[in-house]
Amino acid sequence: MSLDDHAEDLASDLGVDKEEVKADLENLVEYSVPVEEAKQSLRRKYGDGGGGSGGPSEVDVADVTTDQGNVTVTAKVLTAGKRSIRYQGDEQVIREGELADETGRISYTAWQEFGLSPGDTVTVGNAGVREWEGDPELNLGESTNVAYADDIDVPDEAGGDSDLSTLEPGDRGRNVEVTVVEVERKTIDGRDGETEINSGVLADETARLPFTDWEAREAVVEGATLRAEDVYVREFRGVPSVNLSEFTTVEPLDREVEVSDTATRMSVRDAVSTGGAYDVEVLANVVAVRDGSGLIERCPECGRVTQNGQCRSHGDVDGQDDLRVKAILDDGTGTVTAVLDDELTAEVYGGDLDDAREQARDAMDKEVVADRIRERIVGREFRVRGNLSVDDYGANLEVTEFEASDESPTDRATALLAEVAE
Numbered sequence: 001m002s003l004d005d006h007a008e009d010l011a012s013d014l015g016v017d018k019e020e021v022k023a024d025l026e027n028l029v030e031y032s033v034p035v036e037e038a039k040q041s042l043r044r045k046y047g048d049g050g051g052g053s054g055g056p057s058e059v060d061v062a063d064v065t066t067d068q069g070n071v072t073v074t075a076k077v078l079t080a081g082k083r084s085i086r087y088q089g090d091e092q093v094i095r096e097g098e099l100a101d102e103t104g105r106i107s108y109t110a111w112q113e114f115g116l117s118p119g120d121t122v123t124v125g126n127a128g129v130r131e132w133e134g135d136p137e138l139n140l141g142e143s144t145n146v147a148y149a150d151d152i153d154v155p156d157e158a159g160g161d162s163d164l165s166t167l168e169p170g171d172r173g174r175n176v177e178v179t180v181v182e183v184e185r186k187t188i189d190g191r192d193g194e195t196e197i198n199s200g201v202l203a204d205e206t207a208r209l210p211f212t213d214w215e216a217r218e219a220v221v222e223g224a225t226l227r228a229e230d231v232y233v234r235e236f237r238g239v240p241s242v243n244l245s246e247f248t249t250v251e252p253l254d255r256e257v258e259v260s261d262t263a264t265r266m267s268v269r270d271a272v273s274t275g276g277a278y279d280v281e282v283l284a285n286v287v288a289v290r291d292g293s294g295l296i297e298r299c300p301e302c303g304r305v306t307q308n309g310q311c312r313s314h315g316d317v318d319g320q321d322d323l324r325v326k327a328i329l330d331d332g333t334g335t336v337t338a339v340l341d342d343e344l345t346a347e348v349y350g351g352d353l354d355d356a357r358e359q360a361r362d363a364m365d366k367e368v369v370a371d372r373i374r375e376r377i378v379g380r381e382f383r384v385r386g387n388l389s390v391d392d393y394g395a396n397l398e399v400t401e402f403e404a405s406d407e408s409p410t411d412r413a414t415a416l417l418a419e420v421a422e
């Protein structure tokens with residue numbers, strides 16, 4: 001960095017004339033003052049926080065990294081969700097959400113009440129930076145100060161109103177308008193003993209997602225249309241799940257929420273790129289049936305598939321027969337492994353568990369069951385609906401519907417061309 005660059009830096013940080021700062025800087029350096037020390041002394045001269053070490057200088061949101069211990073940013077509050085956590089044995093209410101400036105968005109956790117509310121533009125002084133789910137996050141604690149600042153324009157809308165299709169695990173302080181499609185009252189072992197919860201499926205115009213209502217609200221009944229404010233999103237079995245906490249407000253809606261009964265049709269590539277999606281549908285060819293399909297054995301303790309009577313967790317076990325298919329689907333944009341349960345497997349096999357046992361006994365080989373399934377489905381196109389999860393080993397589609405496609409190859413080709421042309 002040249003002296004000129006240092007001067008430019010300082011001048012923009014301090015909001016003073018660059019030439020003036022540069023003259024001062026040159027002067028000090030001429031007297032053999034190291035440049036960092038010289039800058040520090042000029043910060044004091046021009047009144048940036050004063051103090052020996054000075055405060056952290058202000059940075060753009062996009063430039064915040066976990067290498068910085070503390071930063072100061074001026075940003076708009078997009079969301080401000082409330083959540084109660086247990087910290088060092090005590091119940092504590094925290095605020096969490098996202099801040100944004102012109103350069104980007106960043107999530108934050110506020111460990112005390114700073115009065116943050118969506119739409120406010122604030123200067124957050126001396127916020128800690130830590131890593132959260134792979135990205136930098138601001139931590140607002142005891143040594144942080146928050147001051148209102150002049151309103152700034154940001155590309156993101158403040159407030160947290162969201163479509164279900166845009167929600168991702170980690171989202172907080174969001175508002176949704178939904179229809180309750182399915183709901184079940186359950187008793188679980190919560191952190192304060194037995195608790196009643198509601199769990200089921202919510203839908204709006206864009207998607208369907210599983211949800212948990214930790215307060216077992218009476219208003220959350222099948223068919224109800226609701227506006228829920230301040231919900232958070234967690235990953236549950238690989239897909240986003242909407243959580244209604246004690247701080248979530250739920251109001252009946254006086255409008256209908258159109259929900260579609262059909263799953264969201266996606267290309268395999270788009271589905272996999274979501275990182276996990278609930279109730280999606282792909283149209284794809286079965287290109288192979290993987291090992292571990294057909295007549296299999298499961299550990300009676302944990303349900304894992306056993307290899308030669310061995311469970312990975314429980315060793316030598318007396319395995320229980322089951323039917324399963326792991327089929328590789330390919331639609332030209334990508335591949336995903338479809339996992340069919342016993343009922344769907346019986347359909348594609350064309351027989352039940354007893355039939356499979358008999359066929360295997362006659363042939364003295366279990367693999368004949370998988371072979372018959374291969375003959376029946378490999379090379380054919382299917383409409384496959386299910387819940388998609390993605391992990392280090394690849395993408396899996398837990399199948400709920402598996403039907404031979406009745407769409408004409410021409411329609412299919414047109415759709416694929418449109419996809420490729422995007």
Ligand SMILES: [Zn+2]
Nearest residue numbers: 299302311314
């Ligand atoms: Zn086991």
